[in-house]
Amino acid sequence: MEKTGAKQQPSDKKESAFGTHLFLLIVLIIYLLVFLFDPSRTFAALQFSSEMLIKLLPVLALVSGFMFLNNLFVKPSWVRNHVGHDSGWRGMLIAVVGGTVSMGPIYVWYGMLQEFQQKGMRISLIASFLYARSVKLQLLPLLIYYFGWLYAVVLVFYLIIFSVFNGLLTERLSIKS
Amino acid sequence: MDSKKKLRESRGLSTNLRKTGKMLHRVFPNILAVVLLSGLIMEFVPMNRLSEFLGGGFFTDGLIGAGIGSISIGNPLVSYVLGGEMLDQGVSLMAVTALLVSWVTVGSIQLPAEIQTFGARFALLRNGISFVFALIIAFLVLLTMQFLSGGF
Numbered sequence: 001m002e003k004t005g006a007k008q009q010p011s012d013k014k015e016s017a018f019g020t021h022l023f024l025l026i027v028l029i030i031y032l033l034v035f036l037f038d039p040s041r042t043f044a045a046l047q048f049s050s051e052m053l054i055k056l057l058p059v060l061a062l063v064s065g066f067m068f069l070n071n072l073f074v075k076p077s078w079v080r081n082h083v084g085h086d087s088g089w090r091g092m093l094i095a096v097v098g099g100t101v102s103m104g105p106i107y108v109w110y111g112m113l114q115e116f117q118q119k120g121m122r123i124s125l126i127a128s129f130l131y132a133r134s135v136k137l138q139l140l141p142l143l144i145y146y147f148g149w150l151y152a153v154v155l156v157f158y159l160i161i162f163s164v165f166n167g168l169l170t171e172r173l174s175i176k177s
Numbered sequence: 178m179d180s181k182k183k184l185r186e187s188r189g190l191s192t193n194l195r196k197t198g199k200m201l202h203r204v205f206p207n208i209l210a211v212v213l214l215s216g217l218i219m220e221f222v223p224m225n226r227l228s229e230f231l232g233g234g235f236f237t238d239g240l241i242g243a244g245i246g247s248i249s250i251g252n253p254l255v256s257y258v259l260g261g262e263m264l265d266q267g268v269s270l271m272a273v274t275a276l277l278v279s280w281v282t283v284g285s286i287q288l289p290a291e292i293q294t295f296g297a298r299f300a301l302l303r304n305g306i307s308f309v310f311a312l313i314i315a316f317l318v319l320l321t322m323q324f325l326s327g328g329f
Contacts, residue, residue, distance in 0.1 A: 030214075158314045
C-alpha cells in the first residue's frame with residue numbers, strides 16, 4: 001500500500017467560534033424564512049428534529065465516552081503505528097472493520113475521527129472508515145427481507161471492497177489537487 | 178510518592194475531561210444543524226413520491242437514483258422500504274441499488290459539517306467519489322446478480 005507523508009492531512013486549522021457555529025446559523029436562518037411562509041410545517045419539522053435528537057442522545061453519549069477514552073489512553077504514537085501513514089493494510093483493515101461496526105449517524109463520528117487525524121491518522125483510512133459505515137450490520141436482516149440474501153451478500157461485498165478504493169482514491173486525489 | 182502519583186492521575190483525568198468537553202462543544206453545533214436540516218427535508222420533501230422521477234432509461238435512472246439517495250436523509254431502513262416499493266413498481270435494479278448505496282455513502286445534508294471538520298477538499302472529493310462509486314456498484318451488483326441468478 002502506498003505510503004504518504006504527514007502533509008497530506010485534511011484541514012487541521014483551528015476553527016473560530018463563528019466558524020463552528022456558521023452552519024447552525026445558516027440553518028436557523030432557513031428555519032426563520034420557512035417559518036414566515038409556513039409556520040405549522042416549520043413546527044412539524046422542529047418536532048421531527050427534536051425526536052431525532054432524543055434518539056441520537058445514546059449514540060452521542062457512546063461517542064463522547066469513546067472520545068474521553070481516546071484522550072485518556074490513545075497516544076499519538078499508537079495512532080501513527082496502527083492507522084498512521086505506515087500502517088499499511090492492517091490500518092485499512094482496522095478502518096473498514098471500525099466503520100462497519102460503528103453505529104449511529106455518520107456526523108456523530110466526525111469529532112472522534114478529527115481527533116485521530118490530529119494524532120496522525122491517515123486520510124485514506126478516515127475516508128474508508130466513513131465509507132464502510134454504509135455496511136449496516138444491524139439492518140442486514142431487513143435488507144435480506146426486502147431484497148433477498150443473495151442481493152444482500154453481493155451488495156455488502158461490493159461496499160466493503162469499494163470502501164478501500166474510496167479511501168485510496170480520496171487520498172490520492174487530495175494529494176494531487 | 179503515591180499521593181503525588183494520584184494527584185498527577187487526577188489532573189490528567191480532569192484535563193482529558195475538559196478536552197473531551199471542548200471537542201463536544203465544537204462538534205455539537207454541527208450535529209444540531211444537521212438534525213434541524215433533516216427535520217426540514219423530511220417535512221418538505223415527499224419521500225414516497227420520489228419514484229415518480231424514474232422511468233427514463235438504464236443509466237438515466239441510475240443517475241437519478243443516485244441523485245435522490247444523495248440528497249435523502251434518515252434511517253437506511255427508509256431506503257430499503259422505498260427501494261422495495263420501487264422494484265414492485267418496475268423501477269430498474271440499477272436505479273434502486275444506486276439509491277440504496279448513495280443514501281448511505283453520499284451526505285449532501287451533512288456536507289457543510291464534514292467540510293468544517295475535515296476541510297472542503299477532502300469532503301467534496303470523498304462525496305464526489307462516493308457518488309460515482311454508487312453508480313459503479315449499482316452496475317456491478319446488477320451484472321453479478323444476473324450472472325449468479327440469471328436475472329433479479
